[in-house]
Amino acid sequence: QEGPMPQTRFVLKNALKLNLQMIVVINKLDKKAANIQRTLNRIDSLFLELAQTDQHLNFPVLYAIGKSGIVVSEPPSVLPQSGSVKPLLDLILKVIPAPQAETAQPFKLLVSALDYDHHLGQIVVGKIHQGTVIPGQTVIPVSNGEKTSTISQIMVNHGINRLPVSQASAGDIVMLAGIDQARIGSTIGSLGDSVALAAPQVAEPTLHLTLGPNTSSFAGREGQFVTSRQLEARLLRELKNNVGLRVEVKASGQFVVSGRGELHLSVLLETLRREGYEMEVGKPAAITRVVAGVTQEPIEELDIMVPTEHVGTINQELGKRSAGLVHLEPVNATETEFIYHLPTRALIGLRSVLLTLTQGTAVLNSQIIGYEPVGQSLPQLRQGALVAAVSGKAVEYGLRALKHHGDSFVVPGTEVYQGMIVGVNHTHKDIDINVCKEKNLTNHRTKSHQGITQLAPDLDFSLEQALDFIEKDELLEITPKSLRLRKKVLNPTYRHRPSPSTR
Numbered sequence: 447q448e449g450p451m452p453q454t455r456f457v458l459k460n461a462l463k464l465n466l467q468m469i470v471v472i473n474k475l476d477k478k479a480a481n482i483q484r485t486l487n488r489i490d491s492l493f494l495e496l497a498q499t500d501q502h503l504n505f506p507v508l509y510a511i512g513k514s515g516i517v518v519s520e521p522p523s524v525l526p527q528s529g530s531v532k533p534l535l536d537l538i539l540k541v542i543p544a545p546q547a548e549t550a551q552p553f554k555l556l557v558s559a560l561d562y563d564h565h566l567g568q569i570v571v572g573k574i575h576q577g578t579v580i581p582g583q584t585v586i587p588v589s590n591g592e593k594t595s596t597i598s599q600i601m602v603n604h605g606i607n608r609l610p611v612s613q614a615s616a617g618d619i620v621m622l623a624g625i626d627q628a629r630i631g632s633t634i635g636s637l638g639d640s641v642a643l644a645a646p647q648v649a650e651p652t653l654h655l656t657l658g659p660n661t662s663s664f665a666g667r668e669g670q671f672v673t674s675r676q677l678e679a680r681l682l683r684e685l686k687n688n689v690g691l692r693v694e695v696k697a698s699g700q701f702v703v704s705g706r707g708e709l710h711l712s713v714l715l716e717t718l719r720r721e722g723y724e725m726e727v728g729k730p731a732a733i734t735r736v737v738a739g740v741t742q743e744p745i746e747e748l749d750i751m752v753p754t755e756h757v758g759t760i761n762q763e764l765g766k767r768s769a770g771l772v773h774l775e776p777v778n779a780t781e782t783e784f785i786y787h788l789p790t791r792a793l794i795g796l797r798s799v800l801l802t803l804t805q806g807t808a809v810l811n812s813q814i815i816g817y818e819p820v821g822q823s824l825p826q827l828r829q830g831a832l833v834a835a836v837s838g839k840a841v842e843y844g845l846r847a848l849k850h851h852g853d854s855f856v857v858p859g860t861e862v863y864q865g866m867i868v869g870v871n872h873t874h875k876d877i878d879i880n881v882c883k884e885k886n887l888t889n890h891r892t893k894s895h896q897g898i899t900q901l902a903p904d905l906d907f908s909l910e911q912a913l914d915f916i917e918k919d920e921l922l923e924i925t926p927k928s929l930r931l932r933k934k935v936l937n938p939t940y941r942h943r944p945s946p947s948t949r
Contacts, residue, residue, distance in 0.1 A: 447481070448781075449488040449489070450492050452811035456813050462497060467542055467543065468502070470508070471508045472485055474510075474511070482509070482521045489507075508533060509521055511525070511526070515529070517533045545617050548575075549577060550577075553583070553636045554574070554636070556572050556632075556643045563623065566624075567626060569601075570621070574615060576616050577636070579613070580613050581598065581599055581612065583596070583597050585636060586635065587632050588634070596624055599623040600613070600621070631689065649706065651705050652705075653705060653706075653710075653730045653733065654702055655729065656696075656700055657681075657700065657702075657725055658674065658701065659672060659674045659677060659724070661726060662930065663864070664925075664930070669723060670724075671721075688714070691703070691705055691710075704733060711913070718924075723926075726921045726932075727924065728920075728921055730794055732744060732789065734820060743789050745818050746788060746790050747772070748784075749784070749811045750808060751777060751781055751783045752782060752800075757782050760784055763799060764788070767824060768822065769792060770788065771784065789820075793812060826917070828917065829873065831876045832851055832869035832870065833865060833938070834863065834865065834866045841882060841884050847879065848881055853905050854869040855867065862881060864937065865932050866932045867931035870905070870915075909929060915931065
């Protein structure tokens with residue numbers, strides 16, 4: 447129904463660079479809007495675009511209903527009701543070259559993942575490239591000069607379980623215990639071996655943010671690990687497994703954390719939060735580079751698939767972000783596909799906005815395609831903030847006054863502090879507001895309903911939505927129990943003073 451997806455393009459491009467043999471399986475023939483011929487045409491166009499040699503254009507095609515376990519070799523005129531995956535398995539044996547196992551060579555393995563066991567310590571996961579290995583064998587990480595290690599246990603997967611074995615050979619995917627110094631991409635080899643295997647290329651980060659210990663008025667209340675030293679130790683441990691992450695330690699006790707996009711950074715922050723860490727982070731920004739004296743920024747290709755009734759919404763929102771439309775095509779009678787090119791900085795916050803505008807029906811995928819000179823700055827797309835003017839507990843009377851300006855993030859009884867963002871304004875201007883202000887009591891009766899009016903529901907952001915919301919002069923306070931938005935300068939007197947550059 448959808449044809450090749452953006453992730454298919456990315457994987458195919460890298461597979462063809464390695465000159466791998468392709469087998470195309472067109473799945474989900476049972477979808478209502480399935481169109482086999484249109485999908486074949488799009489696959490042919492994709493291969494013509496990405497092929498490195500003429501041989502790459504020769505590929506067998508199978509047709510499948512995956513959830514029923516049915517694979518056929520010819521496009522069916524009527525949906526098959528029975529079958530098996532045997533045609534696919536037979537074709538794999540026929541066209542995919544068998545691996546060449548070099549068991550007589552010295553042992554060598556490329557680390558593809560790391561695990562941990564409370565009894566065995568660090569566990570190295572990878573496929574043996576050559577040779578054999580047995581428990582008690584002495585090995586060494588090749589090319590990084592680390593000390594030797596002795597393999598204490600060898601395990602292989604059997605179903606969902608790990609079973610210890612007495613020996614493993616070239617071609618086996620194994621888990622080795624006893625190697626503490628290895629990293630993902632390292633080569634583990636026999637003593638005296640100094641030739642490392644080619645490590646996979648990891649794409650460079652595209653976004654970074656500043657992370658540091660919490661400095662708000664509520665610092666240390668809810669977290670178990672709150673100091674800069676504890677954050678640094680945890681981030682350095684994360685670098686062992688998270689190969690796409692970069693961490694730079696700053697003299698101020700803060701850290702510049704770089705990752706492969708909003709989702710990558712959000713997952714890291716949510717993981718730290720669940721482990722009991724308390725921190726504050728700034729607005730994510732695109733990572734630029736300087737080439738021949740020209741500052742360049744990453745450019746991404748964004749693929750969006752939405753129901754046709756939301757076409758105008760997509761055009762309007764992407765137009766605000768100076769995105770260039772590359773391709774627009776109806777996928778079927780009900781869905782349309784867009785392809786845009788736009789700077790990475792324009793993608794910040796876009797996913798949450800589009801999911802909201804399209805009632806959760808938009809499907810977004812993006813990939814970096816290169817660098818271009820930094821373009822024009824984007825307009826502020828967010829409304830202004832409503833900021834707490836005093837510290838205390840929010841009350842209904844004060845929040846009712848807030849409702850005249852915008853929507854609230856807090857409910858009656860919520861503790862707030864001066865400089866904390868408690869709502870979003872209807873205009874682009876920031877306003878300081880006292881949500882702790884109570885009504886003066888008098889001996890005069892008023893209307894019976896006064897004082898019990900129900901307030902509208904407050905806005906409740908997820909961590910990723912909160913990251914998208916903050917601006918350059920704001921921070922996101924993250925604790926195991928709460929997410930709070932705040933201004934960098936809490937005191938309104940200092941915050942409203944003009945900066946030296948504008949005096």
